[in-house]
Amino acid sequence: xxxxxxxxxxxxxxxxxxLQRSLRGAQWERSPRPACRPIIVVGCSRAGTTLVYKTLSExxxxxxxxxxxxDYWTALHPxxxxxxxxxxxxxxxxxxxxxxxxxxxxxxxxxxxxWVDKNNQNGLCIPYLASLFPDAxxxxxxxxxxxNLNSLIExxxxxxxxATWSTDLPAKVAVEGGKLSHWCxxxxxxxxxxxxxxxxxxxxxxxVAINQAILEARxxxxxxxxxxxxxxxxxxxxxxxxxxxxxxCGLNFDARLQNHCAGVLDIPYNAFSEIRLDKWKDxxxxxxxxxxxxxxxxVAKRMGY
Numbered sequence: 515x516x517x518x519x520x521x522x523x524x525x526x527x528x529x530x531x532x533l534q535r536s537l538r539g540a541q542w543e544r545s546p547r548p549a550c551r552p553i554i555v556v557g558c559s560r561a562g563t564t565l566v567y568k569t570l571s572e573x574x575x576x577x578x579x580x581x582x583x584x585d586y587w588t589a590l591h592p593x594x595x596x597x598x599x600x601x602x603x604x605x606x607x608x609x610x611x612x613x614x615x616x617x618x619x620x621x622x623x624x625x626x627x628x629w630v631d632k633n634n635q636n637g638l639c640i641p642y643l644a645s646l647f648p649d650a651x652x653x654x655x656x657x658x659x660x661x662n663l664n665s666l667i668e669x670x671x672x673x674x675x676x677a678t679w680s681t682d683l684p685a686k687v688a689v690e691g692g693k694l695s696h697w698c699x700x701x702x703x704x705x706x707x708x709x710x711x712x713x714x715x716x717x718x719x720x721x722v723a724i725n726q727a728i729l730e731a732r733x734x735x736x737x738x739x740x741x742x743x744x745x746x747x748x749x750x751x752x753x754x755x756x757x758x759x760x761x762x763c764g765l766n767f768d769a770r771l772q773n774h775c776a777g778v779l780d781i782p783y784n785a786f787s788e789i790r791l792d793k794w795k796d797x798x799x800x801x802x803x804x805x806x807x808x809x810x811x812x813v814a815k816r817m818g819y
Contacts (some may be wrong), residue, residue, distance in 0.1 A: 536540070538622045547611060547627060549617045552647050553763050555632040556640065557655035558724045559676070559699040560665035562745035564606075564783045567632035569756055572774055573765050577624025584633040584679060598684055601635040601700045602727065603642035603726050614648045634700045637724040640731035651763050652735055654728055657745040659721060659814045663803050664794035666717035670698045687692065689713050700724065714802035718809045725813050749791055752778050 553570060557563045559646060564582075571578035590612065591603055592767035620629045636643065643650055669676050670689065680687075685706055687697050690713040697705070702723035708716045741762035747755040756775040760767040779789050794803050 516812070517666070534625075535622045537639065538625055540619045542621050547617065548613050548615060549620060549629065549647055551649045551651055551764070552620075552628060553630040553651045553653060554636055554640075554643055555630065555653045556637040556728055558637065558657065558662055558666075558721050559634045560669050561655050561657035561662050562748065563632055563655045563692075565745075565778070566653060566665040566743070566759060567630060568781075569775060569778055569784050570630045570653075570765075571758070572771060573630075575628070575765050577620060577626030577629035579620070579623055579629075579631070582633045583631055584635055586619070587633060587635065587639075588679065589590045594682075598701065598707075600638065602638035602702065602704045605641045607642050608645035616646065626768045631676065637728045638700065638702060640728065641734065644731070644735055647741065651739045651741065653741045653743070653759060653763065655743055655745055656725070656730070656817045658792075659807060660794035660803055660817050661745075661792065662721055663714065663717045663806065663810070664797050664799050666699070666720060667713050667799050670694050670713050670716065673698060684708055689716055702727070712802070713807075714799070714806045718806040721810050722813050725817060729813070729816055746791055747806065749779065749789065752776065 553576065555567045555568075555570070556564050567578075568580075570576070571580055588601070591607060593599075615677075617627070620631070621627060625693075640652060644652075661752055672692070673694070673696035676698040680697040683697055685697075687695050687709050688711065689697075689711060694713060697709075699720060702720065704719070708719050711719075719799070741759055743755055743759055747758075753772055753775045756771070756778070757767045760771065794800060
């Protein structure tokens with residue numbers, strides 16, 4: 515009986531949430547308005563963007579879906595429409611219809627006109643997102659090359675988590691001598707040159723491609739709408755680092771959030787192993803990473819490393 519009642523409760527809650535979304539959607543249709551100063555978290559995959567997104571989602575001042583939105587955005591602009599060349603979107607891809615569709619979607623789900631969003635492709639789409647929402651705030655999470663590359667390499671071994679979107683990719687992927695046959699994370703221009711490459715070369719390509727795209731887009735975003743933070747600062751002093759992020763986004767950083775951030779490193783936001791600095795140096799990927807570090811040195815230097 516207890517199991518039955520639990521199932522009934524879950525079913526009723528599901529339908530209640532769906533009804534709530536429908537009512538919010540109808541409310542938005544009666545009084546449509548674009549999202550207000552949405553917060554977009556950007557950075558390379560495996561750079562700590564989930565940590566930042568989940569922590570910002572704790573704020574009571576903004577809405578959050580509490581999940582990644584890559585499926586939503588790629589449905590709006592499928593990569594096959596660009597011949598599977600890239601996930602990047604530019605200002606020319608933006609439209610008033612997109613602005614309304616996205617604003618309605620997030621309001622329906624969150625009940626808020628201001629919200630935070632994060633997915634693997636956002637960093638390639640800043641010109642598009644800034645065109646949709648000229649008042650958007652971008653939070654750029656930077657991570658040192660060695661540790662980021664190490665985590666990308668490990669992520670490539672988890673296609674069930676990071677390659678679910680690429681099953682229809684029109685190319686045979688044989689990374690690492692064919693051991694890795696599903697493309698992970700995101701597509702950037704030139705990805706086809708790496709379908710038969712060692713995994714560390716793919717990781718280096720992705721690290722450079724997305725961080726370079728973010729750095730190039732930074733100049734077009736007003737300074738007051740751009741927040742940069744080193745992932746390593748969260749490990750050294752999470753409260754101070756998150757205070758910088760919250761205040762940069764114009765959000766209160768009250769005692770509740772301070773307490774949450776003080777223990778945030780104890781929350782396993784998709785970490786593959788112990789959270790610490792310079793993990794790559796004693797990892798089994800060290801030789802691979804050392805081989806490709808020169809390829810990422812220039813962009814890492816521009817990031818402040």
